[in-house]
Amino acid sequence: MPFTELRSERLALRQLVPSDAQTIFEYRSRPEVSLFQSWGLESSAEIESQIESLAGREPGAPGSWYQLGITVSSSGALLGDCGFHVLGPEPRQVEFGISLVPEYQGHGYATEALRLLLDYLFFQLGKHRAFCSVDPRNVRSIALMVRVGMRKEAHFVKSFWFKGEWVDDLIFAMLAREWKTMRAN
Numbered sequence: 352m353p354f355t356e357l358r359s360e361r362l363a364l365r366q367l368v369p370s371d372a373q374t375i376f377e378y379r380s381r382p383e384v385s386l387f388q389s390w391g392l393e394s395s396a397e398i399e400s401q402i403e404s405l406a407g408r409e410p411g412a413p414g415s416w417y418q419l420g421i422t423v424s425s426s427g428a429l430l431g432d433c434g435f436h437v438l439g440p441e442p443r444q445v446e447f448g449i450s451l452v453p454e455y456q457g458h459g460y461a462t463e464a465l466r467l468l469l470d471y472l473f474f475q476l477g478k479h480r481a482f483c484s485v486d487p488r489n490v491r492s493i494a495l496m497v498r499v500g501m502r503k504e505a506h507f508v509k510s511f512w513f514k515g516e517w518v519d520d521l522i523f524a525m526l527a528r529e530w531k532t533m534r535a536n
C-alpha cells in the first residue's frame with residue numbers, strides 16, 4: 352500500500368523529497384542531534400540519494416528502512432524526521448527512531464509525531480510490536496518514550512559498540528494490543 356500523509360493537530364508526516372536533503376544534513380550535523388545516533392554523518396548529496404531510493408519503496412516492506420519527514424502543518428516547515436525498519440526475519444516487528452531540529456524540541460512535537468507513527472504502524476500496517484533502542488544517557492529520548500507509554504523492557508549492559516566504546520542499550524517497546532487499549536481510553 353503506498354504511503355499517504357499522516358496528519359495530527361499540528362503536524363503532517365509526509366514522504367521526504369530530494370529538496371529536504373540540505374535541511375536534514377544541517378540538523379544531523381549538529382552535535383546535539385547526532386550525539387546518541389548510530390548513523391554516520393552523510394553528505395547532503397548522500398541524503399538526497401537515500402531519499403530518491405525511498406521513492407518506489409513499500410513502507411512495510413520486510414528488511415528495509417523507511418523515513419518520513421515531520422512537518423508543521425501551518426507553515427510546511429520540516430522540523431525533523433522519523434524512520435522505521437520492518438524486520439526482515441519477522442516483518443510484524445518494527446524498530447523506529449526520531450530526530451527533531453533542536454529549535455523545535457520542547458514543544459511536544461516528537462510526542463505528537465510518535466503517536467501518529469504508532470497509529471500508522473498498528474492501525475494501518477497491522478504490525479504486532481514496535482521498539483526503539485535508546486542510549487541510557489539520552490534523557491530526552493527516554494522521557495519521550497515514557498510520555499508516549501512505551502514499556503522499558505530491557506537494559507543491555509555494554510552490549511553495543513558505539514563510537515569507539517561499549518555502551519549500554521535500553522529497549523523500549525509497545526505491542527499493538529497495548530497501543531489500542533491506550534488509544535481507546
Ligand SMILES: CC(C)(COP(=O)(O)OP(=O)(O)OC[C@H]1O[C@@H](n2cnc3c(N)ncnc32)[C@H](O)[C@@H]1OP(=O)(O)O)[C@@H](O)C(=O)NCCC(=O)NCCS
Pocket residue numbers: 383384385387388447448449450451452455456457458459460461462463483484485489491492494495
Ligand atoms: C529525542 C527527541 C526527539 C525528543 O524531543 P523533545 O522535544 O524532547 O520531545 P517533545 O517534542 O515531545 O517535547 C517534549 C517537551 O515539550 C513539552 N511540551 C509542550 N507542549 C507539549 C505537548 N502538547 N505535548 C507533550 N509535551 C509538550 C513537554 O513538557 C516536554 O518538555 P521538557 O523537555 O521541558 O520536559 C529530541 O531530543 C531529539 O531529536 N534528539 C536528538 C536525536 C535523538 O537522540 N533521537 C533519539 C533516537 S531514538
